[in-house]
Amino acid sequence: MPRRTATMLASTLMLIALLCAGVLIRVPYAEMSPGPTVNTLADHDGEPVLQISGHRTYPADGHLNMTTVRVTSADFRMNLVEAVYGWLARDSKVVPHDTLYPDGKTEEQSTQENAEEFSQSQESAKVAALKELGIPVKSWVIVSTVVKSSPAEGRLHAGDVIKTVDGTAVKQPSDVAKLVTRHKPGQAVVFTVVPAKDQAAAEKEHKTATTTRKVAITTRASDDSGAKRAIVGISAGTDHTFPFGIDIKLADVGGPSAGLMFSLGIYDKLTPGDLTGGKFVAGTGTIDDDGTVGPIGGIDMKTVGARDKGAQYFLTPAENCAAAAKDTPGGLTLVKVKTIGDALDALKDIRTGHTADLPRCTSKS
Incomplete structure (x- = not known):
């Protein structure tokens, strides 16, 4: 066999062997890629994303698209070839598996956590939009979760x-932990609560619940390293009563990152005119009850997904700006926002054509 032929054959066999090895070798990575984008002003799967009843609404044109990231499942084990392809591709990102599923979190646990965060983001989006409109929202502190086998x-x-x-009025969820940790482990703490069933019944009749009960719970020491805190084993949250019906209908989406876009969609439907001026605006960001916009993960995948769908402007949490600006898709303007008020100001500039005034993201901010 001629030397040249032998060399080519050996090279081919080696390449085949490397490819086979690459397919068989599993690596501890996961993949992120652009997920669906959904216009909060429009229909999805045959019904409006935002459904408002009991209050006047107005037609809203244009796009206020929330964006998502698609990720591989917790039990998916990427091979070396897939990892290399993901590293080279512009529309996907390979990250350590533990980044998406820390502490061995299962697919079921991750899905449940994302669903809870998505539900909370919807509530905060409603509150932020109504507060911006000056519409009162009743709020109170609730028991959000109770830890299994805890004193509570x-x-x-x-x-x-x-x-x-202990007789001190609770106004914020953080007040609960502060008051409990004034005790030493083993001491009793007294909660005055409205039972959940009584609260639900009162809400259904649009009344204020008046039935209360006192609950004494003996605290135990926390599992923290170092100094031990007194705990009872609950987490506190906030619940709200809205003056009219606001429902967000969007299945198969999780996490808190759609909060900003939901709040803007609600605001748009409750006000005359058109926030976008018919422009295609997408965005992302968590939002709290006071309208503060927070950072999210997968920002580079979301900007790619938004631009692929036709977005011209992307409302970007200030803390994500630097990362997003490093590889901005062509034709997409990244707009920095810190609050719902910032987003509304930016939308005004967009619809009136004053785009030179927009606060843009840079690689340094």
């Missing part, structure tokens, strides 16, 4: 309204 299990329940702790 069976004594307090998710949805109970926390009125006081």
